[in-house]
Amino acid sequence: xxxxxxxxxxxxxxxxxRGHDRVSTQxxxxxxxxxxxxxxxxxxxxxxxxxxxxxxxxQRKQNGVTVSIEPDTGIVTVxxxxxxxxxxxxxxxxxxxxxxxxxxxxxxxxxxxxxREDLEKQAKDRETQLQTQATDRLEGELRGLRRExxxxxxxxxxxxLKQKARQLGQIKEMTEDPASGSLTIVLEV
Amino acid sequence: xxxxxxxxxxxxxxxxxxxxxxxKQQALPLVLHRSVAPPCLSRAAVDLVKxxxxxxxTLLLARAGGWRRERFVRGDDVAEGRLWERTPPAELxxxxxxxxxxxxxxxxxxxxxxxxxxxxxxxxxxxxxxWLLFFYAYEALRDTLAVVAxxxxxxxxxxxxxxxxxxxxxxxxxxxxxPDFAPWLTGAGASVLEALQPELAExxxxxxxxxxxxxDWEALRSLGQGQRLVLDAFLQAVExxxxxxxxxxxxxxxARLLTPGARSHxxxxxxxxxxxxxxxxxxxxxxAALAVVGQVERFRGWERRARGVGYFDEGYQAAQLxxxxxxxxxxxxxxARAQAMIRxxxxxxxxxxxxx
Numbered sequence: 001x002x003x004x005x006x007x008x009x010x011x012x013x014x015x016x017x018r019g020h021d022r023v024s025t026q027x028x029x030x031x032x033x034x035x036x037x038x039x040x041x042x043x044x045x046x047x048x049x050x051x052x053x054x055x056x057x058x059q060r061k062q063n064g065v066t067v068s069i070e071p072d073t074g075i076v077t078v079x080x081x082x083x084x085x086x087x088x089x090x091x092x093x094x095x096x097x098x099x100x101x102x103x104x105x106x107x108x109x110x111x112x113x114x115x116r117e118d119l120e121k122q123a124k125d126r127e128t129q130l131q132t133q134a135t136d137r138l139e140g141e142l143r144g145l146r147r148e149x150x151x152x153x154x155x156x157x158x159x160x161l162k163q164k165a166r167q168l169g170q171i172k173e174m175t176e177d178p179a180s181g182s183l184t185i186v187l188e189v
Numbered sequence: 190x191x192x193x194x195x196x197x198x199x200x201x202x203x204x205x206x207x208x209x210x211x212x213k214q215q216a217l218p219l220v221l222h223r224s225v226a227p228p229c230l231s232r233a234a235v236d237l238v239k240x241x242x243x244x245x246x247t248l249l250l251a252r253a254g255g256w257r258r259e260r261f262v263r264g265d266d267v268a269e270g271r272l273w274e275r276t277p278p279a280e281l282x283x284x285x286x287x288x289x290x291x292x293x294x295x296x297x298x299x300x301x302x303x304x305x306x307x308x309x310x311x312x313x314x315x316x317x318x319x320w321l322l323f324f325y326a327y328e329a330l331r332d333t334l335a336v337v338a339x340x341x342x343x344x345x346x347x348x349x350x351x352x353x354x355x356x357x358x359x360x361x362x363x364x365x366x367x368p369d370f371a372p373w374l375t376g377a378g379a380s381v382l383e384a385l386q387p388e389l390a391e392x393x394x395x396x397x398x399x400x401x402x403x404x405d406w407e408a409l410r411s412l413g414q415g416q417r418l419v420l421d422a423f424l425q426a427v428e429x430x431x432x433x434x435x436x437x438x439x440x441x442x443x444a445r446l447l448t449p450g451a452r453s454h455x456x457x458x459x460x461x462x463x464x465x466x467x468x469x470x471x472x473x474x475x476x477a478a479l480a481v482v483g484q485v486e487r488f489r490g491w492e493r494r495a496r497g498v499g500y501f502d503e504g505y506q507a508a509q510l511x512x513x514x515x516x517x518x519x520x521x522x523x524x525a526r527a528q529a530m531i532r533x534x535x536x537x538x539x540x541x542x543x544x545x
Contacts, residue, residue, distance in 0.1 A: 024537075076537060135468050
């Protein structure tokens with residue numbers, strides 16, 4: 001009489017899954033002064049806003065979002081990364097007519113492979129969820145960041161205009177309205 | 190009366206179809222049907238092919254836009270009139286190489302949809318006439334199954350005129366070769382582009398107008414990236430050759446699109462805007478959707494440079510042409526609308542106030 005044997009396999013999967021998203025753009029600043037001086041003004045403005053120099057870039061990390069700006073080129077990169085260590089385990093069983101020999105071995109291997117694929121899929125699903133989290137985090141930061149960069153660019157432009165005005169002549173009067181962002185310079189040449 | 194064989198008669202019918210002188214219903218079965226090509230064509234057949242190419246292509250170009258009284262750059266000056274008035278007819282001649290005949294023989298004998306029937310010789314040997322014939326062939330076969338395999342042939346994927354007129358047909362993920370516009374910016378090639386200005390404007394208008402109806406973000410992104418690839422190559426080439434006038438059809442297209450009532454959803458509908466899972470893909474999709482609108486900044490740069498060209502400077506007349514086109518299409522308003530739209534869709538776009 002033939003018997004059915006139960007074949008059971010266990011597998012585990014440990015890995016770090018990451019969700020990552022980024023956007024980049026370029027600041028367009030009027031070249032009132034030469035490029036190098038505009039870059040210095042931008043760097044100074046960014047330092048005042050909590051950015052630190054990291055090589056050729058100014059960087060700031062806030063709420064899990066990293067903002068990098070290259071003062072020389074004006075390239076802005078905003079990125080968010082979320083990572084997590086996952087430890088997944090699974091078990092599968094099937095029935096076979098034998099529990100020894102090459103046939104049983106093959107069955108075990110096939111079952112193990114299926115289980116591995118399933119665990120990989122679970123890890124992939126988790127990665128997708130982390131991806132969504134990273135995107136949501138990034139999106140949440142962008143609106144406020146754009147306003148902040150708008151202000152920074154306007155302040156850099158205003159400062160460069162003041163310096164340029166001083167080069168051209170004597171400033172008789174200067175009025176700045178922070179609310180509207182307007183700047184009026186009366187110059188005697 | 191010239192006598193030709195059955196195969197040669199079929200070949201001539203196919204050629205007439207490409208030159209819009211024969212109906213598709215008669216020619217398409219001949220294109221899709223396989224037959225045995227003779228070892229060579231008769232003298233009579235070759236003469237008839239030559240005659241058809243000479244007259245047919247001339248007629249098509251004249252009808253497309255050559256008849257219009259337009260102004261185009263000629264060296265340091267601007268010439269006005271119909272195409273054959275702006276350029277002496279002797280300089281408008283198109284030359285065709287043996288590859289034109291080889292192509293006609295191949296397409297008559299083989300089913301172009303059959304990938305096993307390889308044809309294309311090296312693209313560097315094609316003349317302007319050859320490229321134009323391939324363009325007309327592509328245009329004629331465009332809404333048939335035959336065209337799917339043709340898109341991979343160097344004669345079409347490498348054909349800058351096909352890529353410019355039918356940018357939406359060439360997926361940048363599969364067709365990565367950058368089109369070479371240099372042959373189309375001098376001599377007879379430039380005259381062809383001048384004649385095709387109205388058709389090119391209509392084609393780009395058609396593609397841009399359809400973007401709001403694309404509901405697959407990957408397809409929209411791919412289309413925009415393809416446009417960007419072609420536009421970068423084309424506009425760099427016209428700038429290098431000093432023939433900015435040949436790109437004015439794009440200014441006309443954007444003027445017809447960027448009306449006061451134009452809104453961003455006409456380029457990227459609400460469903461697609463947030464469809465991509467990653468922000469990076471969403472931004473790239475939005476930027477790609479505005480690939481043409483974004484070129485208004487470049488045209489503004491041309492106009493600004495044109496303003497600085499003095500009366501006694503080289504290229505004064507050409508600069509005046511650019512300025513008058515900018516004024517005609519109210520370029521400053523176009524630029525403002527374009528910048529507003531780009532800023533609306535780009536979440537990080539920052540400019541100094543007063544730059545737009």
